[in-house]
Amino acid sequence: MVHISNSLTSFLNFLTLFISIPIIGIALWLHYQTASDCEQTLLWPIIITGLFLMVVALLGLVESCCNASCFLWTYLFVMFVMIVGLFCITVFSIVVANKGVGEAVSGKGYKEYKLGDYSNWLQNRVGDFQSWRRIKSCLIDARVCGGLQLLVFQNSNDLYSPALSSIQSGCCKPPLSCGYKQVNATTWKVPKSGPNSNDADCKTWSNDQNILCFDCSSCKAGVLANIKVQWRKIAIFNVCLLVFLIATYSIGCCALRNSCKDDQYLRYN
Structure with a gap:
C-alpha cells in the first residue's frame, strides 16, 4: 500500500x-x-x-x-x-x-456591440494602431463579410434574419443608429439628410469591400466579444x-x- x-x-x-x-x-x-x-x-x-x-x-x-x-x-x-x-x-x-455584453436588436437576428462596454485592458489590446492593423488585415484576409450574401432575402425587412456573428455585426455593417438604408448585403445608402447619429462609426463606414466598418469601434467591440467567448x-x-x-x-x-x-x-x- x-x-x-x-x-x-x-x-x-x-x-x-x-x-x-x-x-x-x-x-x-x-x-x-x-x-x-x-x-x-x-x-x-x-x-x-x-x-x-x-x-x-x-x-x-x-x-x-x-x-x-x-x-x-x-x-x-x-x-x-x-x-x-x-x-x-x-x-x-x-x-x-x-x-461586456452585446445589445440585442429587436426584430433582428444579431446584437450590436460597443467598445466602451469592455474592460480597459481589452480596449487597449485593440486600441493600439499597430495591433489593430494586424487584426484588421486578418479579418480582411479571412473574408469574414464574404458570406453575408447568403443571408440576404428578397424582402428587405428580412435582411440578416439569421444570426450574425459578433465580428460580422460589428465589422460588416454600419451601426443601426446611423439610419443608413441597406441596398444589399454590404452596401448601404446614406440618407440625404445625413446620418441619424453623431457616432464616429457612421462616418467611418464605407461601401468599399476592403474598408466597410473595419476601422469602426463597433468592429473592435465585435472582435472583443468573439475573444470573450x-x-x-x-x-x-x-x-x-x-x-x-x-x-x-x-x-x-x-x-x-x-x-x-x-x-x-x-x-x-
Missing part, C-alpha cells in the same frame, strides 16, 4: 505524456497549414502548454525509472509552478473577459486541467513522502 501513490503517479505521467503529444502535434500541424499569421500566433499558447505538460510528464517518468528523489523534487517544483501560473491565467481571463472556453479547459494537475501533484507529494520514509528506513536498518 505504501507504493500505490508511486505507481499511480507513474500512470498519470504516462497519461499526461499521451495527452501532450497530440496537443503539440495538432497545434504544429495547424501552425504550418494555416495561411493567416493571426491564426498561427493564436496557436503558440497551445504549443507551449503541450510542451510544458510533456516536460512535466518526462520528469515524472525519469524519476519513476531512476527512483531518484532529486528528479521527484524537480518534478513537483515544475508542476507547482505550472499550477500557479495556470491558476493566475485562468483567474485573469475570467476577470478581464467578464465585462473563446476565453470562456479556454477558462473551462484550464479549470479541468487544473483539477487534473492538482490531483497529480497531490499524489506526487504522497510519493515523495513515501520515498523519504523508505530512505529513513534504509538509513537506520
Whole structure:
C-alpha cells in the first residue's frame, strides 16, 4: 500500500505524456497549414502548454525509472509552478473577459456591440494602431463579410434574419443608429439628410469591400466579444486541467513522502 501513490503517479505521467503529444502535434500541424499569421500566433499558447505538460510528464517518468528523489523534487517544483501560473491565467481571463455584453436588436437576428462596454485592458489590446492593423488585415484576409450574401432575402425587412456573428455585426455593417438604408448585403445608402447619429462609426463606414466598418469601434467591440467567448472556453479547459494537475501533484507529494520514509528506513536498518 505504501507504493500505490508511486505507481499511480507513474500512470498519470504516462497519461499526461499521451495527452501532450497530440496537443503539440495538432497545434504544429495547424501552425504550418494555416495561411493567416493571426491564426498561427493564436496557436503558440497551445504549443507551449503541450510542451510544458510533456516536460512535466518526462520528469515524472525519469524519476519513476531512476527512483531518484532529486528528479521527484524537480518534478513537483515544475508542476507547482505550472499550477500557479495556470491558476493566475485562468483567474485573469475570467476577470478581464467578464465585462461586456452585446445589445440585442429587436426584430433582428444579431446584437450590436460597443467598445466602451469592455474592460480597459481589452480596449487597449485593440486600441493600439499597430495591433489593430494586424487584426484588421486578418479579418480582411479571412473574408469574414464574404458570406453575408447568403443571408440576404428578397424582402428587405428580412435582411440578416439569421444570426450574425459578433465580428460580422460589428465589422460588416454600419451601426443601426446611423439610419443608413441597406441596398444589399454590404452596401448601404446614406440618407440625404445625413446620418441619424453623431457616432464616429457612421462616418467611418464605407461601401468599399476592403474598408466597410473595419476601422469602426463597433468592429473592435465585435472582435472583443468573439475573444470573450473563446476565453470562456479556454477558462473551462484550464479549470479541468487544473483539477487534473492538482490531483497529480497531490499524489506526487504522497510519493515523495513515501520515498523519504523508505530512505529513513534504509538509513537506520
